[in-house]
Amino acid sequence: MQKALDFIQKYPFFLLTTHDGADADGIGAELLLRNILEKIGKTVKIIHDSPVPERFRFMLASQNPIEVWDREKHSEFARESAFIMLDTSDEYNIGKIAEEALPHAKGVLIIDHHELNPLSKLDGYVDPAAASTSEMVLQIGSHFKVSPDKEAASAAFAGIVYDTGSFAYTKTSESTFLAAAKLINAGARPYDTYQALYESSSAGALLLQKQVLSTLSFHAGGRLAVQILRKEDLSSTGANFEDAENFINLPLRSREILVSLLIKENEEGLVRCSLRSKGQVNVSKIAQSFNGGGHATAAGFKSKFGIEETLKQVLNMVELTLSKL
Numbered sequence: 001m002q003k004a005l006d007f008i009q010k011y012p013f014f015l016l017t018t019h020d021g022a023d024a025d026g027i028g029a030e031l032l033l034r035n036i037l038e039k040i041g042k043t044v045k046i047i048h049d050s051p052v053p054e055r056f057r058f059m060l061a062s063q064n065p066i067e068v069w070d071r072e073k074h075s076e077f078a079r080e081s082a083f084i085m086l087d088t089s090d091e092y093n094i095g096k097i098a099e100e101a102l103p104h105a106k107g108v109l110i111i112d113h114h115e116l117n118p119l120s121k122l123d124g125y126v127d128p129a130a131a132s133t134s135e136m137v138l139q140i141g142s143h144f145k146v147s148p149d150k151e152a153a154s155a156a157f158a159g160i161v162y163d164t165g166s167f168a169y170t171k172t173s174e175s176t177f178l179a180a181a182k183l184i185n186a187g188a189r190p191y192d193t194y195q196a197l198y199e200s201s202s203a204g205a206l207l208l209q210k211q212v213l214s215t216l217s218f219h220a221g222g223r224l225a226v227q228i229l230r231k232e233d234l235s236s237t238g239a240n241f242e243d244a245e246n247f248i249n250l251p252l253r254s255r256e257i258l259v260s261l262l263i264k265e266n267e268e269g270l271v272r273c274s275l276r277s278k279g280q281v282n283v284s285k286i287a288q289s290f291n292g293g294g295h296a297t298a299a300g301f302k303s304k305f306g307i308e309e310t311l312k313q314v315l316n317m318v319e320l321t322l323s324k325l
Contacts, residue, residue: 004125004140007109011082013043015074015105019088020049020095023245024197026087027052027059028159029111029133030066033086035152036141045081047074049095053242058196059155069097075104082107087133089116089126090293111136113163113171114294115284128295131171134159135179150187157188162197165249170279170297205243208233212247212262219315220259220322225251226315228307229264241266248274258325259283259318263311271303271310281321289317 008014014037018026034044046066052059060066067074078101085091089112091098102108110124113133130136134156141148148156160180164172167180184190208229215228229244241264248262260276273290275283277297284299290313292301303310 001125001136001139001143003123004109004111005143007082007084007107007124008037008040008042008140008144011042011106013077013081013106014045014084015078015081015101016044016046016084016086017048017094017097018086019090019093021242022048022052022056023087024056024059024162025132025134025159027056027066028155028157028162029086029137031059031061031155032134032137032141032148032152032159033084033111034064035148036137036144036146039146040144045074045077047097049097054240055197055200055242055245056158058200059158061151069095069101071096071100075101079104081105082109084109084111085122085124086111086137087114088112089114089120089122089124091120091122092291111140115288115296129171129173131169131173131176132160132163134163135176138179138182148183148186153183153186154188154193157183157190158193158197161190161193166194171295201243202239204237204239207237208239208243209247209250211237212244213250216251218257220319222256223258223322224261224315224318225254225257225259226261226263226311227251228311229262230307231265231267231269234267248276252276252278258322261311261314261318263307263314265307271305271307272300273303273310273314274300275314275318280325281318283318286314286317286321290314 016030030046037044083105089110113130115128211233212229217226251257251260262274264272277283282296284294287299287301290301
């Protein structure tokens, strides 16, 4: 953590960002860190490559919003600022900001709990044992003796809940629960968070789940489950691409399934692959071979191929890994 503390002390202006297609932990960590930095006298902007996904907009306050990168509007501030990338160690996963702003930054720091991408040239506060980036940022706040306000605490709590699978994933630890307790004391409300994350989907999202689940197939002797989402499914159900975020976890409810694979095509035809494991297979290593990354039990990557070719390549690699167990 000392690298992060020294970095924060060194600079007056900060630009915070996270991976494109931001999730609750990236957003929660950003909002919490902005709250901390502003309380110690820093000037801060949070800027993303694309708008916050609809399902996570409940985390945003009406004032001091998260902005979308605009070269003309933000370039001057970017040149004056140090960059902090949260919940990603991959500078190639933050969109146009990587090319148009990152090279001009006063300094760059990563704060992340994923396994470090071996291709990344950046450094920072990286703790793969941590359950969430929001939890790591809360530790930074404790060092500066800063308590978050209610909005920041609520956002960070949502980040922890999301990235721990409601405190069920393997990295959940005593420190995770202690962090959650601190955020509750600062104003986070667990039921409100659960309702916003898991009980606020549209009817279209349910129809999309039905459609994607109908593609379910089993491989590697029934130990690998595969689902496919095509862009036509989005238009036919009226759902958003982000509505499929948790579909990857459904097959893992079966005791026989060790790995779940979801190939997703967005509205523009771009393909992503999500992988989940119960622990016997390190899916982060598989994702890294496709220039992606993540955790040992949860990872993903963007694919330059179509659905069929992506599925063929990943299927071969996962089946080979499972054959060695």
